Amino acid sequence: MAGLEDLYKEIVIDHYRSPRNRGELETPPAQHAEGLNPLCGDEVHVYVQVEDEVITEVAIGGQGCSISQASASMMSAAIKGKSLAEVRELSTAVKSMMSIHEQSLEDDDSGVLPEPPEVELGDLEALKGVVKYPVRIKCATLGWNTLAEALQS
Amino acid sequence: MSDAGQPTLDTAAVRADFPIFDGPVNGRELVYLDSSGTSQKPRQVLDSMHAFYVEANANVHRGAYYLSDQASRRMEGARTKVARFIGATEAEEVIFTKNATEALNLIAASWGRANLQAGDAVVLTVIEHHANIVPWHMLAAERGIELRFIGIGEDGHLDLSNLDTLLDGAKLVSFTAMSNVLGTLTPVARIAEAAHAAGALVAIDACQYVPHLPTRLADLGVDFMAFSGHKMCGPTGVGVLWARREILEAMPPFLGGGGMIANVTLDGFTTAELPHKFEAGTPPIAEIVGLGAAVDYLDGLGMEAVRRHEVELTSYFLRTIKERHGDDVTVHGPSEPSERGGVFSFEYKDVHPHDLSQVLDEHGVNVRAGHHCAKPLMKELGVGATARASLYIYNNESDVDRLVEALDDASDLFSF
């Protein structure tokens, strides 16, 4: 519908309808964290199995709005098989994709264009539209924040 | 309540009093359906606050000078208006707080600490706003009091079948007079009577009640009542605790500081008379004046008419949304308009409330999505969140139509 296509990109809706890597992993060996958005009740559960600094398995559970669930699904697809260093870079790139735009909105006439992220974001780029809807940034980053917690646990 | 032939509201005239409806908001005509969150403010309220600042601004109860006296008079005038509005017998029983949340915390922290010991029971309900749960959890952690909960039964009503058991040995029953999620009007007088018979005091969270129904304390029969100014056309920053004089007099003060003392020495202090005993520090004077103007405004409309309008629009809402969307929509709470207020938590197909409210916003339709500060109730309902539309004096049938139509778009985008 008019106006919302930036937010609800086809690929985002696709991940919401058919979430990837849905399920649970046995803990241990997997690590696990549950993220909660206290404002709206969105929940994302992240399970990751790490072997030799590489994420070999990932599973996602939880419930919530399209943005929180699609973002977690896209994240799971993006991090599977990646090294922890690569995952950290991805996470930073995704978050800065959102906050870079926040800054450029606040500071319109600076003339400085946001730096393109150096990491290949692939499908994750589709979440860029979220920056126009500040309330939803928390939904979009919930999966990534929960992943960070799972990796620390 | 909806007696045929009785005057209801002229919503066009009401809307004209609210500047926010003058122009487009974010480029769209505003359909404001979140008055349970906070109401919009009429010009009369905004003007009264402006007038206070330009004509009478000074601190209150401080100086012998003219301006300070003017400020005090306006503030105390507002107290008298609020007292009359709720049917209090004395203005001194009206304590101004920051909001209903602070009023409920005041009950728990002051009355609760002075009167409750380990093992004492406080009875709440599962439909409470967090503001009437967390202060009691805090006291339970500190004092070891027992919390008991009235459950939810048929059609969004409280389940009172085990009320006598719950009340046995209870010291206080504290519950909402109208649910901010389900719209349920609870049987306040009946619960109050049973509680008193069991030797317990009664507090109500009237946040959603006072703005929407004629409030007669004598009929409600409660001992404490809390509500917020900003949900009844008043400004943010001011709320009310009402309680019976004997209870307030026996309670220790809540916050300490200026304004609440009779005398202070290096060894201690004595407290001021009511209501000042509970109003430490400079109060939100302009906001209190604004609340007084809000009460005048609602009195001008007539609370009977306000309630009739809401019952009529509630009937229209329930009928229209069902006619258009049938089983695709579930509205929580009582199905009988006379047993509820105009607050509707609803589900639409499988569309998540967040997505629903985003799509509706695209049509200028403002509804809230989330747990509405009632997480235990969400759990009872078996949902993580709901979308919530709520009505007030400026809403009309066209607002309901716009919401009902906009739902189709959510369906196009999300049904699968």
Ligand SMILES: Cc1ncc(COP(=O)(O)O)c(C=O)c1O
């Ligand atoms: C039933 C109920 N109780 C308490 C509150 C808290 O009100 P406030 O945030 O103004 O203190 C609200 C408002 O959200 C409410 O609806």
